[in-house]
Amino acid sequence: MITLETLCVRIGNVPADEVQGWIDSDWLRPAGVRGHYLFREIDEARARLILELRDDMGINDEGMPVVLSLLDQLYAARRQMLRLREAISVPRDDELRSRVRALLASMRD
Incomplete structure (x- = not known):
């Protein structure tokens, strides 16, 4: 499991507040609570998918x-x-x- 900061770096230096918005919108469902999230491998894959859908496909x-x-x-x-x-x-x-x-x-x- 990885932290929010590590996730942000791994998926391309996405700002933490942007990822927090995905969590608030229920697009990502990490373990833990605000300020202490832990992300699994599947969460990282979903974050990458969100970026691909947004940036490459215009969603x-x-x-x-x-x-x-x-x-x-x-x-x-x-x-x-x-x-x-x-x-x-x-x-x-x-x-x-x-x-x-x-x-x-x-x-x-």
Whole structure:
């Protein structure tokens, strides 16, 4: 885990008050409390994503919550699909596996 100051340096010398604004807007969710935040690797990746969305893709402050929410939903769905794939890859009841595979195949259309 890293501090706010370290995060700011790592993501390109972004001002701490700007990152604090992201926290206040709930775009970043570090551990700890104001003045004593600790950021995980995933928080650093999300901060970099925010910068990329803003600087490279032109997403403004009004659009950022929508884009981040959609990306969060996409990543959650991907994690669920990976878990489902792992669950059906384990040899179990063949009938159940066949039904789940048929359902997934029908969803592709």
